[in-house]
Amino acid sequence: MARNTFNVDEELETPFNLKHLKRLTVYIRPYKKKMILTVLIMLIASGANLIGPFIIKHAIDSEIPDKNITGLTLLSGVFLAALVISGICMKWRIRMMAEIGQSIIQNIRKDLFSHLQSLSFSFYDSRPHGKILVRVVNYVNSLSDLLSNGLIQLITDLFSLAVIFGFMLAIDVKLTLLTLAGFPVLAAVIFFIKTAQRKAWQTLSNKQSNMNAYIHESINGMKVTQAFTREQENKRIFHRVSTGYKQSWLKAMYVQFLLWPSIENISVLTVSVIYVFGIAWIGHSVTVGALIAFIGYIWMFWTPLANIGNFYNAIINAMAYLERIFEMMDEQPAVKDNPDGKVLKTIEGKVEFESVDFGYGEKEQVLKNVQFKADPGETVALVGATGSGKTTIVSLISRFYDCTLGRIKIDGTDIQGVTLSSLRKQMGVMLQDPFIFSGTIMENIRYGRLDATDEEVLEAAKAVQAHDFISGLQHGYYTEVNERGTRLSTGQRQLISFARALLADPKILILDEATSSIDTETELAIQKGLERLLAERTSFVIAHRLSTIQNADRILYIDDGRIVEEGTHEELIGKRGWYWKLYNSQRLPSETG
Missing domain, CATH: 3.40.50.300 (P-loop containing nucleotide triphosphate hydrolases)
Structure with missing residues (x-):
């Protein structure tokens, strides 16, 4: 793993990919009926909102000149009813979409967490846990606004645009065409902002991931930090990491907020042009009521456009998170069940290593041609220098990793041909x-x-x-x-x-330095209890203190990934080899003298 992984940005070179949004629809589909109902209700609300300027036009051009109090009262009632209907519908939309959005987020997080349970040790060996945590929590949470509001709002805004455009055409075709003159400018602005915004949010998610990774590492290592009085250095590193996050956030916000002012300025310029031409045409082809209503619809016209721009922002932002979420979901376990894997029946506990090689990487070979057999009920101890491969051997028995070459068999069955669950349960x-x-x-x-x-x-x-x-x-x-x-x-x-x-x-018991932090008195008491518990199961015991494994049925001395000596304690002492040297190095001077 790279040094200082909290400073290493995750590479993400995938271009904007609609496949991620299509995958998101898998989580949306179960709520399709509720969302359709919400859309229909929002369309009613949108229609109720849009009728306002048309009512005002009719009042100014017809009812007020005719001094028709009854007509004005009726129009006021319709206007009030439209506002009430819109308010009720908005309340429904907020409640329903909040529920649907959070349900979708819960399902995504559940699937992501479930997938993490299946990933192999090698996945966690090579990644800071803080960077994993930020995807499960922060990145999934970042989809909340998109799922709770964005999708329904997009459909509503598209409907509103169509209805508004229809009203504008009905009022005056020439003014409508003038309004559309701002569209090419808006399209150019959106195209310009698109790439910069996506890159900015990808960079921000990188820096957020780095900061979370460092915080997680620092909390886990707090005792060591304080023991070595490294607080000031850690503060300096955190300041650098958090400054990188702050600067990335400011840049992302700067790019994001370019879109809204652009739409606002274009809309103001368009309204100004409409005022100039509309006033000039009053008395000819435009009435006062029509101009006021048209201006009202123009403001309404640009509002859904701004909302669509915000939705575009949300999509761009969500893409940076969706890519990482689905990237983790697509991570395949290095160790997994074979398609034709069988359930391992109750075992007796015979373990065989047949010419096993293993390496954590292409250039990092840890085990070399390891061969041995352990009979049911036998206690096998593994000793040797740190890093010699003892823990790797016992990890392979449980298939935490798969051997590179050779085979490992239990009761004559290759463990790669059985399901992981049936293997590890025993x-x-x-x-x-x-x-x-x-x-x-x-x-x-x-x-x-x-x-x-x-x-x-x-x-x-x-x-x-x-x-x-x-x-x-x-x-x-x-x-x-x-x-x-x-x-x-x-x-x-x-x-x-x-x-x-x-x-x-279990039928097979693996103890990796199980008594390394237990005092001698407790260790002796444990040995008495273990005599009964180890009697009917195959046991693999790793221990640096040789006093704990002298009664083992067999001792394997591991050096540089190979078994260099094998036998009982007495046999290995008699050979005066690797084990004998290690044994003497642990004896007190009075015992050797």
Whole structure:
């Protein structure tokens, strides 16, 4: 991953693509009936609004000269009724479109979150989590105005333009043609602004993503920051990142607000021209009422045009977000079920590595021709220097990654030919970095087996010696812990994670440095509980402290991605090789002397 990823803008070279809008219609389609009803209601409201200038024309040209009080009263009643109808319809539109828009956003976010659950470890290894978070939250939220107002407003404005144009033609054809003279200028302005606006909003979304990534990283690493008194340097970096966001935002706003003043100025110029010619034609082909009504319709004519311009703005802005949302939805899991994948039936736990190679990248080969067998119920320990490939080996067993060459088989079945769910359900994994979720301790232990009873949870906790410290908490197993369990010690978090893995009652158990943060006294107590729990399952144990794996059935010494030694503790000590050197390096001087 690139250094300082919060400063690296995501490349997005895809041109304006209507396919993204077509994909958006998939989420709109379930609400088609409600939207059609809303459109019909808005058309009624639009018609009620547009009748106003025509009523005024009739009043000025006919009823007022004739001093027809009854006619004026009737026209006033019609005008008032039109305003009431318009108000009621607008209230309906706001309520319905807010509900529809938020439902669509919820569905998009649900699909995006569900897709994230299926993506492989390699996806999260190569991306800052803050940049993932900003797409799920901020980018989806940015579609709110487009979905809640834009689509219905666009249809209403197009209808309004057609009706207004009809009224204008009915009043005076020559004035209507003068009004249309501003159209070429408006088209030129929109074309000029289009490219600049899209680029500006793409840049803004990049800077927003960078800022979120840095904030997320800084919060996660706050303890390290304060321990190394790096606060001032972090403030300097954040100032640079946030300044980049501010400048991008100002530029995006500057470009966005060019459209509205352009439409406003064109409309004012057009109205001025109409006044000049209209006044000159009064008494010839234009009446006073007709001119006043026509001016009213001109202002109405440019308002929907301005709204359409705003909708265009919203589309341009939304494109920058839609591209990234759908880009993430289109991300394919590096590890996924084969089309003809079968469900792995209940296993005994025999594991075979056949000439397995693996690399995280084309030039980064981690495992080289790894071959070994683990029989059901056997405990296999993996030891070796940091970075030698131990964690990679156990990650391949669960298919968190797929091997580059070779095969991994469980009970004689190639794991790439079975479904991921049926494979992983039969495994218990305690990763090197124990993760505690927000919620109660009971919920955290039950995380991998939701149907477990409270008694089973307590039994698992007792087996790993976690029961005593949990019972000592204020609310025992129902004590609320926050994200990552920061109120618990590292050792306590590992014990809870250990209980979680054991409660799943897997046939294959993987412990990656499971006792690295547990004191020696607790470690000895855990060993007693593990004797029963490990007896009937195949177990893979990674440990730097060799005291924890001396009783393993077999020990594999891994060096530079290869198995260089294999045997029991006594056999490897007798060989006086790699393992013997490591063992002696951990013994006290009094033991070696």
